[in-house]
Amino acid sequence: MEKPGGSGNRGGATQGESNPPVDCSSCGPNSSTLEERLRFEMLLSEISSVYSNLPVEEVDKTIESGLQRLGEFLGADRCNLVQFSEDGSRVLVFHSWIHDDAKPDPGFIAPDHNLFPWFAKMFHLGKVVQFSHLDDLPAEAATDITALLALRIKSQVSVPISVGGHVFGTLSLATVRSYRSWPDELVPRLRLVGEIFANALVRKQKELQIRKAFQQIKELNEELAADCTYLREEIDLNYDVHHIIGQSLPLKRVLAKIQQIALTDTTVLILGETGTGKELVARAIHAASQRRDRPMVKVNCASLPANLIESELFGHEKGAFTSAQVRQIGRFEFADRNTLFLDEIGELPLESQAKLLRVLQEGEFERLGSSRTLKVDVRIVAATNRDLEEEVRKGRFRQDLWYRLNIFPITVPPLRERTEDIPLLINLFVNKFGRKLGKSIRRIPAGVMKSLQAYDWPGNVRELENVIERAAINTVGPSLQLLDNLKSSLVTEKTAAPRLTLEEAERSHILQVLADTNGRIEGPKGAALILGINHSTLRARMRKLGIHIRRISDAD
Known part of the structure; x- marks a missing residue:
């Protein structure tokens, strides 16, 4: 006996086939021989058995093979399985087998509800439609009869199939070369x-949905895993991301600029010495x-080898270079609709600067080993401790890239220019390391505080933090014990800046804020809002201090 899909023949029975077509009447209650009925039952059993562990990729061709075996066994000319849409208005899937001698005329269109309105009505009522001759159909099926004539169908039986209590579709047998009767006993078989076929299709559709869901989950997991990497970096940060500690005028100017630029998508260039907190400013902007x-995506341009930095920034395809065993997305692609912090941008090799410029200008790039252009929406915040203008003059940094980065520069002041912030930072670090070490350090001796404030801090806040950590480790008891001999600093001691009167300090601060706002007093980006006073109060103070807008550029 032929097995599903064994012959691959979509036409009539091949010559010498051992199982000749059986007239449908032999399957009814008046079957001529018990042998023929047993053959039919065996066929149904074989068709059913192949679907138990069938891969979803083979469902469609196995159904069509089953339709062929069923049609050939029962001597039909056409056999088809139709699946309806959930609302019953459309045909979604159409599987069929057609005998070689019963091919449709050119221009044949698969059955549709618009062609068979009466049939569709009967199917959704769960009723079987069977006829030996078109004259057996009622007058209200006139539209359906016209379509059947066009398809050259003489006799047909169509059985509605239900899955889960809903009409799934129909299984139909038809003849075009002769008239045929369809015994009632054939219908339940x-x-x-049909239900075997339908359940196989439902299983296939559900498995494909599950595969799609798993693929989406996999992609989300990859994104979440990448996010977690950055979140772990966030947790390990030495500074509080949301608070920049300090009350000095230079630091307040930095905070004012952060407030000005944060809600825009403008590129920001953060300048400042090593250890001043440039990354903290970047995180505050984000x-x-x-x-x-x-979480903000970060790339340290100084920590990556020159031959890997493009792969890190733009990603690579599998096989793009010797060690590229899998495809990897780059930081730009990962930072789409996010902020990308390019730390130590001055260390970027010249050959990589051209590609970076293109991304900044056009928002597009290609992974290494790929010709497909990717577009991204990335907000760039860059930082450097180098004088990029000097680097441009020396030919070590592209001038056009510097222009593109230098749209809104923010200079973070060194700690020696904000000495009034040192006590606040010391208290922050003493509490931090006291908790970390399990010590209760409640007092900072005046001599220790004076020594810390008098030091020049060439390593800025980072050096201060390291000094306090060593002191906390060295401390026994409630008073901080300084371990470092700060007087031995290699930095030349500088003459203390002359102290200003309160009026001089106020005038200097207002002038600087007005310079930062280009002379704007009122509005969301005005000096009054940054200074935290009413604009009329600011104008009165300006008159008292002799500050005139037109002279700001000269005074500054």
Whole structure:
């Protein structure tokens, strides 16, 4: 006996086939021989058995093979399985087998509800449609009869199939070369076969949905895993991301600039000496931006080898270079609709600067080993401790890239220019390391505080933090014991800046803020809002201090 899909023949029975077609009447209650009925039952059993562990990729061709075996066994000319849409208005899937001598005319269109309105009505009522001659159909099936004539169908039986209590579709047998009767006993067997086919299709569709869901979950997991990497970096930060500690005038100017630029997508260039807290400023900009829902993506351009930095920034395809065993997305692609912090941008090799410029200008790039152009929406915040203008003059940094980065520069002041912030930072670090070491350090001796404030801090806040950590480790008891001999600093001691009167300090601060706002007094970006006073109060103070807008550039 032929097995499903064994012959691959989509036409009539091949010559010498051992199982000749059986007239449908032999399957009814008046079957001529018990042998023929047993053969039919065996066929149904074989068709059913192949679907138990069938891979979803083979479902469609196995159904069509089963339709062929069923049609050939029962001597039909056409056999088809139709699946309806959930609302029953459309045909979604159409599987069929057609005998070689019963091919449709050119221009044949698969059955549709618009062609068979009466049939569709009967099917959705769960009723079987069977006729030996078109004259057996009622007058209200006139539209359906016209379509049947066009398809050259003489006799047909169509059995509605239900899955889960809903009409799934129909299984139909038809003849075009002769008239045929369809015994009632055939209907439940056809319904059984149809339900086997239907359940296989439902299983296939559900498995494909599950595969799609798993693929989406996999992609989300990859994104979450990458996010977690950055979140772990966030947790390990030495500074509080949301608070920059200090009350000095230079630091307040930095905070004012952060407030000005955060909600825009403008590129920011953060300048300052090593250890001043440039990354903290970058994180503060991101935390106040419209892209704050995801952790800021960071790349340290100085820590990557020159031959890997392009792969890190732009990603690579599998096989792009010797060690590229898998495809990897780059930081730009990962930072789409996010903020990308390019730390130590001055260390970027010249050959990589051209590609970076293109991304900044056009928002597009290609992974290494790929010709497909990717577009991204990335907000760039860059930082450097180098004088980029001098680097441009020396030919070590592209001038056009510097122009593109230098749209809104923010200079972070060194610690020696904000000495009034040192006590606040010391208290922060003493509490931090006291908790970390399990010590209760409640007092900072005046001599220790004076020594810390008098030091020049060439390593800035980072050096201060290291000194306090060593002191906390060295401390026994409630008073901080300084371990470092700060007087031995290699930095030349500088003459203390002359102290200003309160009026002089106020005038200097107002002038600087007005310079930062280009002379704007009122509005959301005005000096009054940054200074935290009413604009009329600011104008009165300006008159008292002899500050005139037109002279700001000269005074500054």
